Amino acid sequence: MEAPAFIITPYTAGYLFSLTITLIAAAVSWQRRQSFGGVALFLLMTAASIWIFFGLLEVSATAQSTKILLSKLEYIGGVNTPVLFFVFAAAYGGFSRWLSQRNLVLLFLIPAVTLLLAFTNEHHHLIWDSFSAVNPDTNLMIYGHGIWFWIANIGYSTLCLLGGGLLIIRAALQSHAEYRPIAFLLLSGVSIPWIAGLLYVSGFNPFPGYDLTRVAFAFSGLMFLLAIFGRHLLAIAPVARNIIIDTIPDGMLVLDRADRIIDINRSAREMIGITDHSPIGRPLLSLISVTPWLSSLSSLSEESSSLCLITGTNHHLEASISILRDNRGRTTGRIILLRDITERHLSEQAVRKSQELYLSLFSNMSEGVALHRLVEDEHGQAVNYRIIDVNPEFEKLIGIKKKDVIGKLATEAYGIPQAPYLEEYAGVAYSGQPSHIQVYFKPLGRQFDISIAPWGEKGFATIFTDITERNRIWETTSQLASIVEFSAEALIGRDTNGIITSWNKAAEKIFGYTAAEMIGQSNSPLIPAGIDNEVPEILQEIFKSGTAVNWETTRQRKDGALIDVAVIISPIKDTDGHVTGYSTIARNITEVKKSQARIKAALAEKELLLKEIHHRVKNNMQVVSSLLKMQSQYVADEPTKAMLKESQERIKSMSLVYNKLYESADIASIDIRDYVNDLITNLLHAYAPEPGVIHADIDVAGVSFDLDTAIPLGLIINELVTNAIKYAFPEGKHGTIRISLQPLNDNGKYVLIVKDNGIGLPEGFDPLNNRSLGMRLVNALARHQLGGVFDLERSGGTTFRIVFQKG
Secondary structure: OOOOOOOOOOOHHHHHHHHHHHHHHHHHHHOOOOOOHHHHHHHHHHHHHHHHHHHHHHHHEHHHHHHHHHHHHHHHHHOOHHHHHHHHHHHHHOHHHHHHHHHHHHHHHHHHHHHHHHHHHOOOOOOEEEEEEOOOOOOOOEEEOOOHHHHHHHHHHHHHHHHHHHHHHHHHHOOHHHHHHHHHHHHHHHHHHHHHHHHHOOOOOOOOOOHHHHHHHHHHHHHHHHHHHHHHEEEOOOOOOOOOOOOOOOOEEEEEEEEEEEEOOOHHHHHHHHOOOOOOEHHHHHHHHHHHHHHHHHOOOOOOEEEEEEEEOEEEEEEEEEEEEOOOOOOEEEEEEEEOHHHHHHHHHHHHHHHHHHHHHHOOOOEEEEEEEEOOOOOEEEEEEEEEEEEEHHHHHOOOOOHHHOOOEEHHOOOOOOOOHHHHHHHHHHHHEEEEEEEOOOOOOOOEEEEEEEEEOOOEEEEEEEEEHHHHEEEEEEHHOOOOOOOEEEEEEEEOOOOEEEOOHHHHHHHOOOHHHHHHOOOOOOOOOOOOOHHHHHHHHHHHHOOOOOEEEEEEEEOEEEEEEEEEEEEOOOOOOOEEEEEEEEOOOOOHHHHHHHHHHHHHHHHHHHHHHHHHHHHHHHHHHHHHHHHHHHOOOOOHHHHHHHHHHHHHHHHHHHHHHHHHOOOOEEEEEEEEEEHOOOOOOOOOOOOOOOEEEEEEEEOEEEHHHHHHHHHHHHHHHHHHHOOOOOHHHOOOEEEEEEOOOOOOOOEEEEEOOOOOOOOOOOOOOOOHHHHHHHHHHHHHHOOEEEEEEEEOEEEEEEEEEOO
16 A cells, blocks of 8 residues: 555644644734734744745655655745844834845845755755655654755854844833833744754754754744733834934934033934034033024923024924923933924914905905804704804995894894795805805895805805895896887897897997897807807806896907997796896997096006106205205304204205105105105204214114105104204214104004204203294194104203104
8 A cells, every 4th residue: 555645743733733823923913014013023924834834744744755845845934034033123123224125135135045055955965965764753854954054044044033133122222111021022932943943953852853943933923922912012112212213303402410412313403403513412502602593492491481493594493391300300401392383383474364364354345244154953954044243344235233143143133034045055054165146135125146155164154245226227227128129238139048039230230240140149159269158157047046147248249359348138037927038238348448448547647747746846845945045145144044054954854755755656655764864864964063973873664654744754853853963962072863763553653762862951941832943843743743742851862752643
């Protein structure tokens, strides 16, 4: 009787048990393949299973040739198992960056060569150099190992196992104590097969020819399963510091008690701009000295402290602090976290501007606007809506005060049993698609054009205008146009399909087509190339709503000329109210458009003329100033000459306003900063004893004032600065005159300050009751022209302070 090819032995049972455990471990690992090292552990257990499977068949085979073939197949899993353990250790320990495609090729190079040599062993005997006969008692065969077996299977495999073990140990030491039992289980699971492998190739194997390594993998699988289910392996991983710290987007600086930098991550380096040196071990102050915008960090001392830093590249960083304490509660250092909030800052600015724009539009729109929220019953059906907010125009159009509708249901606000147009409004709120309706609102007896837009969750906004008068006019015109053939406006009749049924003389004149050419056709010949024909869609809208629609558009005459037309289409109804056709009134508004353009041109011409008037006024003032200057040359006594010069400078200050208006693009106002700079320059040139003796410190906001404000303001500055130059610095004394004009608040108030550090005013000087022309002029202009408050301070020279409202 022929011997069986395979037999079951006790050795087969050992391998079968080990194979079962590794397959379970592989399946469990595959379920957790998304975790750190999950795929690598699956491949490791799969390779071990392949190795054990063919080993199981090898110990069960009875023929030597079959055993040798199965031993070669074992190498598919056997040579890859140690390398896959190293790959798993690198992935689990947070060193995945090492596992580049190039490095993986190098790692599997020796296993690939070994596998090739195993399948071609009979030609070189580098893997096995001899084979013993099969032991009939144990069914085992002893393999003599060649030189490459010791290099690859023992040497290279040991290096992979040791390398992987070191990576796991390093990760465990750098991680929380939570991970260290996992490292122990992993190292135990890989150590036992390694020891069993050494027994197999040594002379101490208690079962010659039986590879205990495969049996030991049952222990490995159990250790890995224990780590997975008992210690959450593949659910948590000891990610190394360079993954946790260097890849977080927030910057982090760790300081000791002496404020020396003991750690800094990559994000912090990039935020601060450190590229060419390491700040580790250096004081924080040394970093601040080269990066001044970090100086505020020295003020961060409390746990709750936080501040905003603006970098040299205009990035906004939020800095916060955490105090490090030892087990006795003593401070051992600080952690400063830097978060780039530039995008958030820009978003907040954009939101603020958007809100301001929304409020401005909401309050100033010429249409009525109301915001609503649907009210539903217990079945989720809309039964009413609540009014959330309304704009001022709503009050005008509806005639109900805002305080009487906010927060109320529509039925309460309007005093009716059913919320008006609830179906249309709910459709927009639920679908999110805007809509438009024209309705007659019976409680008010008015017609409204309402645009409906979705707003928030289950909300909607209505933007409406009162079209009662407009519709009344157009409807009356439409009724008359249907019977007036020779109207000045084109009157066109259409059937329900939009086909033209009538075409009056005015239509022939406006469009150039005769009635014979157009009746029986649509309006397609009138539509210019490149423009969509909107009429079919409008006819459908009128058919549904039963109301007229009007708009402005462009049409093409028969001769090819384009004309602007105003069109209104009204439904023609029978006695039962059914739409049987449409009447169209078209009016040529080309000349109106041209007239509007001419009006704009005329306005531009008038603007130019006004600028010329400003120029001539300025020139006339220059003439008066020149006459005063010529007159002063013929006056002998100095007081009179001084009075003439002062009058000349006052005229110059007013003339300068008109000169600025002439040069400005805005003919109604001037830039006060440029005006004051030029005015002070003129005064210093006219009155200063010599250049450089008196210095002017000018701090004027870049705002514009109209004539009614700029002229009295210029005269006041002229008087106060002239007095300071003439009287505050006697006998050539050096000094400074400060002229400041800044907004006082957001209510349009401004403060003018003219201050000198001269000898000051004499005791008892009262600017309000002084008889000099200059001070009387200042007082009158400040109080009556500007409506301001006049104040005087005498400390450290003389300070005049005027608070006024911008006109």
